[in-house]
Amino acid sequence: MRGVRRALLVALLLLQSPAVRAQGPSASPPSPPIRFEEIGAAVGARMQHHTHKFKGKYADVLGMFTSGGAAVAVGDYDGDGDEDLFVTDSDAGRPNHLLRNQLAETGKLGFVDVAKEAGVAGGNDERTIVSDALWFDADNDGHPDLLIARFGTPILYRNLGNGKFEDVSVKAGLTKFGNSIAVIAFDYDNDGRLDLLFGNYFKPVNLIDLPDTHVLPNNLDDAVNGGGVTLWRNVTAPGSHDIRFVEVTEKAGLAKHTGWTLDVGHGDLNNDGWQDLYIAADYGTDRLFINNRDGTFRDATKEALGGLDTKKGMNVDMADFDRDGWLDVYVTNITDEYMKECNMLWHNNGDGTFTDLSKETGTCNTLWGWAAKFGDFDNDGWEDLFAVDGLRSAGKENYIPVLLEMIIKPGVDFTDVASWPAIGNMSWSGLQKKKLFRNLGTLAFKEMAAEAGVDNDRDGRGIGLGDFDNDGRLDIYQTNADQESLLYRNVSPGTAHWLELKLIGTKSNRDAIGARATLKIGGATLIREVNGGNGYAGQSSKRLHFGLGTAAKIDSLEIRWPSGLVEKLETVSGLVDHITTIKEGSGVVK
């Protein structure tokens, strides 16, 4: 019955589709090619990642379960108008990298690692593992601060505005141990301060000093013994640099989720001006939480998603892929020869329910999925998707048959590290080609990674999107576990127009995270929301990027700020093909 409903929905959506009605930018485009060139080494941005090497009897298995940590955060930390990168490493003693973009200074794209001088290289030691990173302006002073998530306690570096950072984690109250794998910043209570949500994989036990070996999932399809999430409310006094957080997980109604969280994402899913949450969990069901607008959330998973799932949720990103004015959600899972889960492209039906259209749209299979990000790579006005995959590319021997023997052993205790066979030099879902799905604007995507030059077979983890060379085309930074990262510069030919918006909140949080821009053009309506780190192991640029296709003018632009202020910009003629700064309450300022 659900299949029939889905088919009917697709038919209905197709009838209503702007593309079918031939409206909007490049509605039925004679698509120009999408092309990328990999320039990581040439511009000084190729970084080798190292997973944490555990010691002792269970080193091998624990290493296998913690093979993430290769993350990237995109942000203009020095405020010079170009996007910089923070790239993590994870093994003890290995430094993280703060790659300062020299574009504004030299006119040429190039990066210099200034992590040591800035004081942000540390974080990996014998007892802690860096897993994710995030730029966000915790004290609303205009200087993006840096949060490093760890299997351990997090580190909050306050940006001093002079190229240096100060570790304020303890003063800020961020001293709670967690096995965090994901972190986002968003303003859940719309009080103008950015709060933090951590996604935690294992429950809070120190894996490096295991008191008890029973720390692994208690069920491989329905585990409830993971780390869940932790929500921290920003209580920094206005105008103060004395950043403070207090934990509100329980109070906010998020403590009952005890799954193996791999990613967390936020967005206004019901168009009420408040940020909602989607939590992707490994070994069991994802969760969708709707903001009650009173500092709490309600678990709407069953009614919104039609039930609980048993999949291996790895990534959350949100965008309005079909331009119907409602944010949709893309989740990667595992689809391989031995496991056919299929991803989920949750189409937002606008009535509190979502329908998975991944099969119908051709976005079901990204193999052993990790990060996936929406972005309009060809500037045709439709959000495309780039997805990375691949778990472990090592020796010729395959771990799966070995693992099978354990899985089917009667009475096996999955939670016990000692039950799991060592992986040694075996491969597991390795050498997988990345996927680039071009949005055809007809509720269908076409996979074209090879054609676009991004079909590498590394063990991908995170994606950071940004216009690193300020040319109006979205570039891609890809991190890989135990391998070098890649930087793909978008060199797509074509003359499609674009615009980028840098939003500055005044009453709202200064990063404008949660702000929504609605752009009308040729009868089509495009929405973009500023997000604070959606997507596994990768934060994309906070600049909003719109492809405009052949349209050289826009009809209107409206910004809905988290404070509730709605600003309609009357003068929009100069925005096309430019990066424009808009300040809350003041309109275009640059």
Added chain:
Amino acid sequence: MTEGLRRLAILLVLAAGLAMSEAAGAAGVARATAYEDAMKAVAAGNHAAALPLFESALAADPDDLKSANEYRKAVIRTKEYDRAIAFFDKLTAQHPQAAYAWLNFGYTYVDKIPDAGSITQVILANNALTNFSKSIELKKTWIALFTRGNSYLYWPKIFGRAPLGVADLEAAVAISQKEPKPRSVHVRAWIALGDAYWKTEQPEKAKSTWREGLKLFPNNLELKARLARDGDDLEKYIYDQLDPNKRVDTNLAPLWEGE
């Protein structure tokens, strides 16, 4: 006629309720009554109420294929898989020589697969194989050999189980060839044997098996569909048929219907 088929024929007669002889005794009466009451509950749409009645029927006759078949159908409707698994676990412990009880125990795991997560599916499929093997150890019947052989084909190539499927399905086809006249249900083994050859990199043998099957069953659409395809098209078709996320047809009624 093999011992297995003779036993099957006897069971079918019993299940059809055609020979409620005095020899059947009290147990037979109890089984028949419970079965009839269960079927009345099913007809009334009350599948949950039918479950204990089918269980009573099976307790009286553990090898009763028809009761087990209807029981599993009701289990699928109510999604009471774990109850059924527990029931067959107990039944086979009490009647370890009941070959068809083991077979249906295996089928109960198969029935649960589409409603399970991807890793649980593997565990269920493996449990099913274990029980099919117990059934075969007790009696090498066509249905048990076909069932286990076909089950092997659902496993990804990486686990190397398709060659085991070839062996079972060749044995099943051999049993069916001993029949004086082909029975329509036997076409399944011809289809599956071709699929097994195809999955073990023997495409020519697969095609010739399907062709041979089509001579015996000239109207079979599944054989025709396979023979009409080649290369990637055929691969997609076969993998689509062997998708573990789709419910496998475990209805045994064709064994006694449409002959």
